[in-house]
Amino acid sequence: MTNWIDIGALDDIPPRGARVVRTAHGCVAIFRTGDDQVFALDDRCPHKGGPLSEGIVHGASVTCPLHNWVFSLETGLAQGADEGSVPSYSARVDSGRILIDAAQLSGQLSDRSAA
Template identity: 60%
Template structure:
């Protein structure tokens, strides 16, 4: 069965602090939308795969975020923990159109 994607606007790029994040609350849980120093935008589930720490409160550096609880480093593009750690924060597709950040929701 094919899945449909709905692109949902969640704010403007400038609403997200540079090297920071903004939390988007959904029925399926909180998402963290990140902005890098080069204005790249990424979205992950706002939950570290290690102990569930809020990634939105972590430190963004390059294309990664460091969890504020136990310093796990998560790749923003994939949601994968950086070695030697293992695990994945759910990655959410994101795009920017005319300065508006949109996240993808999949449904049947």
């Protein structure tokens, strides 16, 4: 079951940029790619806890600002030689508004694999 909630306008996030959403379980980073897709991942690199929302967004990937780990925004999986993954959540754009699935967000602590 999904529960889409509006967290802001697409234009609140610059293209190839990110902002965070504060949740009860920590910050979630909302990414906007160069072609206006949006993705939501935990704002925490599994390597050293770097804030992924501060990284450089390229293609459908983001590079962690601390040690240059690169993650796929689509899967949350680390790319290249690094191994690790970031929990990701459903997000979409509707009429210029960004929606994310609150059902997944609230379930994030009890059942991360569902994300």
